[in-house]
Amino acid sequence: MQLSDAEIREILIRRKREKQRRLRRRRRRMFIILLLLIVLVFVLVKVIGHGGKKSAEDKKSAGAAASGETRGIIFIDPGHGGMDSGSDDDNDRYEKDDTLKLGLAVRNQLETLGFKVVMSRTEDEMVDRTERGLMANKADAQLFVSIHRNKADSGGQGVEGFIPKENDKESRLLGENIMHFLGRAGFKERTIRAGTLVDPDDDYEENAAAEMPSVLIEVGFLSSDDDNYRFDKYLDKNAKAIADAINYTFMQLHDPDAAAEYAKMMTQTDEVLETALTATGEALSGLNAIQSRAADGTIEGIDPEA
DSSP: OOOOHHHHHHHHHHHHHHHHHHHHHHHHHHHHHHHHHHHHHHHHHHHHHHSSSOOHHHHHHHHHHHHTOOSOEEEEEEOOBTTBOOOBOTTSOBHHHHHHHHHHHHHHHHHHTTOEEEESOSSSOOOOHHHHHHHHHHTTOSEEEEEEEEOOSSSOOSEEEEEOTTOOHHHHHHHHHHHHHHHHTTOOEEEEEESOSSOTTSOOHHHHHOOSOEEEEEEEETTOHHHHHHHHHTHHHHHHHHHHHHHHHHHHHHOHHHHHHHHHHHHHHHHHHHHHHHHHHHHHHHHHHHHHHHHHTOOTTOOTTO
16 A cells, blocks of 8 residues: 555654654663762762761761860961961962961861861961971971962962971871872872972971971962862862871871771772762763764664663
């Protein structure tokens, strides 16, 4: 039987509509899978990072914080202050303000971990750079962290740090841990140098005076819009990264067993994230492929019974 043109058009329209329905069902399934994967990533990270089975060091930290005991003394130095504004950008943004804001947030995080925190300043005041190291010595601090921001004429971005010219392994451990943890928080990792930017045989005054492991850490560039955005939007996350790095360093130096357990936990978290992100990427690729075939009008490969 020969079909009329109108009948042929009707058959083609029905087939096209059926393909579109199958495509919509397939896209809905892909979207649900993608959503479930994202939820799975979130849940697993929470369970591994903060969940029911807490490490011995977590319990010790919680117990110390609750009882008012002190696990250790950490000296936090928000760089610059008062008449010494440090670096600035074109929008009247000053390094001294950023370092104080972040320093206070780091103090709060460290205190929840059971540490006593001594600071060189808690308001906009000028403190001599050598005096900052001497204050840490007087406080019997076990670790010294001086917080700064960087600046470059063009292209600078990320975190770097400076440790004493002697390049002692404890200060390098502290600096590299902070840089790596901030890298996990989203900043680009640069390097940890011994000495100063211009002379590896010289020292910044803070590092020269401090008698404990110390680092002057540059948390992003004031001259980078991306770094400033990350600094502002994720201030608490950045503070937690620094505090966690200090905590991890303290464990490595004073409680190696707890440090090993903590490192294992971080590795498990990274593995879960990598697996989940790979699966999410594959789901997104599948969804994009379906959308691409839909745009071309070629939806081959879809199960007619789907």
